[in-house]
Amino acid sequence: MPANDDQLTVEVPRSHPPRRLGLSGKLLLLTIPLVMIAGLMIYVPAIANFRMNRLNDRLAAANTAALVLDAAPLGMVPDSLARQILTSVGARAVAIKMGQQRRLLASADLPEAIDHDIDMRTMTAWSAIVDSLETMLERGNQTIRVVGPAPGGAQFIEVVIDELPLRQAMYRFSRNLLVVSLGIAMLTAGLVYLALHYLFVRPMRRLTANLVGFHENPESAARIIVPSRRGDEIGVAERELSDMQRDLVSMLHQKSRLAALGLAVSKINHDLRNLLASSQLLSDQLASVPDPRVQRFAPKLMRSLERAIDFCQSTLSYGRVQEAAPDRRMLLVEPVVAEVRESAGLAADASIAWISAIERELSIDADPDQLFRVLLNLVRNAAQALESRPKAEAATFQIRITGRREGSVAIIEVSDTGPGVPARAREHLFEAFQSSGRPGGSGLGLAIAAELVRAHGGDIHLVEGTIGATFRISIPDRPVELQSVRNERARA
Numbered sequence: 001m002p003a004n005d006d007q008l009t010v011e012v013p014r015s016h017p018p019r020r021l022g023l024s025g026k027l028l029l030l031t032i033p034l035v036m037i038a039g040l041m042i043y044v045p046a047i048a049n050f051r052m053n054r055l056n057d058r059l060a061a062a063n064t065a066a067l068v069l070d071a072a073p074l075g076m077v078p079d080s081l082a083r084q085i086l087t088s089v090g091a092r093a094v095a096i097k098m099g100q101q102r103r104l105l106a107s108a109d110l111p112e113a114i115d116h117d118i119d120m121r122t123m124t125a126w127s128a129i130v131d132s133l134e135t136m137l138e139r140g141n142q143t144i145r146v147v148g149p150a151p152g153g154a155q156f157i158e159v160v161i162d163e164l165p166l167r168q169a170m171y172r173f174s175r176n177l178l179v180v181s182l183g184i185a186m187l188t189a190g191l192v193y194l195a196l197h198y199l200f201v202r203p204m205r206r207l208t209a210n211l212v213g214f215h216e217n218p219e220s221a222a223r224i225i226v227p228s229r230r231g232d233e234i235g236v237a238e239r240e241l242s243d244m245q246r247d248l249v250s251m252l253h254q255k256s257r258l259a260a261l262g263l264a265v266s267k268i269n270h271d272l273r274n275l276l277a278s279s280q281l282l283s284d285q286l287a288s289v290p291d292p293r294v295q296r297f298a299p300k301l302m303r304s305l306e307r308a309i310d311f312c313q314s315t316l317s318y319g320r321v322q323e324a325a326p327d328r329r330m331l332l333v334e335p336v337v338a339e340v341r342e343s344a345g346l347a348a349d350a351s352i353a354w355i356s357a358i359e360r361e362l363s364i365d366a367d368p369d370q371l372f373r374v375l376l377n378l379v380r381n382a383a384q385a386l387e388s389r390p391k392a393e394a395a396t397f398q399i400r401i402t403g404r405r406e407g408s409v410a411i412i413e414v415s416d417t418g419p420g421v422p423a424r425a426r427e428h429l430f431e432a433f434q435s436s437g438r439p440g441g442s443g444l445g446l447a448i449a450a451e452l453v454r455a456h457g458g459d460i461h462l463v464e465g466t467i468g469a470t471f472r473i474s475i476p477d478r479p480v481e482l483q484s485v486r487n488e489r490a491r492a
């Protein structure tokens with residue numbers, strides 16, 4: 001039903017979020033910290049390892065010095081040689097323990113106290129990391145004693161060294177590593193960025209640009225995206241989007257052609273109705289002509305003119321793009337039903353029994369004019385269905401209207417004792433121009449009724465398995481706004 005479709009089109013105000021960072025910018029911002037984290041994970045063990053190597057170097061040099069000590073007669077080494085050896089080892093003192101004997105090779109300025117002890121024999125990876133960080137954070141010069149395994153039969157070897165040169169070397173190492181890893185990080189980040197940019201960001205931008213362009217002019221076939229040959233998800237998205245846009249463009253073309261046609265038909269219809277109305281005025285005068293042949297034909301002519309005018313009228317009202325939104329309020333059903341009876345000419349018609357079984361004081365939350373139109377259409381259909389039956393059965397002609405409430409839903413049923421809805425009319429009963437099984441009918445009455453009921457959030461359907469035809473309308477009350485109830489309570 002085109003009119004229904006139109007009604008469903010709700011204009012949602014589009015709010016464009018302010019454009020901040022594009023995909024590329026986000027990608028870059030994400031890559032840099034990730035590469036930096038990776039750098040840090042490399043740096044921490046590297047600096048610990050550097051320090052261990054440094055200390056092991058000292059121990060290895062001390063081992064060489066120990067050989068000299070061993071070689072010296074009685075372990076006595078001249079002072080100048082001792083100093084030379086210690087300088088080359090980079091230590092203030094070297095000691096080696098062999099059995100019960102501890103042999104010391106010391107410089108003159110041996111410190112009074114040792115600040116730290118490092119035993120390379122029991123060093124773990126974790127303590128190496130923690131110690132190296134501590135060394136980096138310390139200030140001034142400390143003295144440390146490094147103990148390590150000794151060659152030959154010796155138990156261990158010790159060296160006393162200054163911490164400051166070690167720390168300075170560690171700083172140098174850190175600086176060099178930082179420079180190198182920064183270079184690598186920038187290179188990696190650049191490569192990752194470029195790869196992701198070409199693989200994902202560019203095609204996504206193309207999709208986005210196409211969507212924006214298509215939105216501006218959805219009727220232009222030139223804006224349909226040309227899918228690339230990618231086999232991944234982006235390729236699938238492009239192909240699906242292209243199919244969707246193609247369908248949409250052809251649907252819009254069809255719709256605009258139909259709209260143009262509809263407009264032309266409405267114009268023709270409008271003038272036709274006016275012409276018919278003037279013919280009706282003329283034919284009214286025919287009734288006063290005494291000629292019996294004229295008297296015989298005049299009522300038929302009048303009736304068919306009336307039908308033609310009705311047809312034009314209902315097509316015109318259906319052709320309006322959209323019914324106005326219902327102006328709903330709580331109203332009593334009974335008076336509306338009485339008015340419908342009057343308008344359908346059934347109040348004066350004794351041949352059709354009218355039964356109204358409406359709950360006392362039944363109210364409904366609806367637009368009075370639209371409810372009237374819905375009921376009039378149903379009652380008219382019922383009356384027309386009864387008229388199609390043989391006059392001999394007139395005693396059983398009956399139209400019954402019932403009304404009741406089920407919670408917050410008002411239900412009205414219109415039933416008749418006619419022949420029932422023919423099978424071929426049932427299939428598209430509520431679709432415009434589709435369902436008329438009645439000569440002279442336009443097939444619009446039920447379509448209009450359904451559109452009005454649905455605009456109230458309600459439902460209309462044919463009840464199965466009844467004598468004749470029964471149409472049931474249910475219209476729910478509008479949900480009560482909690483805020484307004486609260487306001488009312490507050491005011492009370």
Ligand SMILES: Nc1ncnc2c1ncn2[C@@H]1O[C@H](COP(=O)(O)OP(=O)(O)OP(=O)(O)O)[C@@H](O)[C@H]1O
Nearest residue numbers: 381385420421436437438441442443444445446469
């Ligand atoms: N109460 C009924 N009993 C039997 N058939 C019905 C009844 N109501 C509707 N129909 C069938 O459904 C068809 C569609 O009804 P609808 O009111 O939409 O159109 P119409 O009555 O043919 O034309 P219009 O109402 O636009 O003048 C009717 O032609 C008729 O065949």
Ligand SMILES: [Mg+2]
Nearest residue numbers: 377381445446
């Ligand atoms: Mg009808």
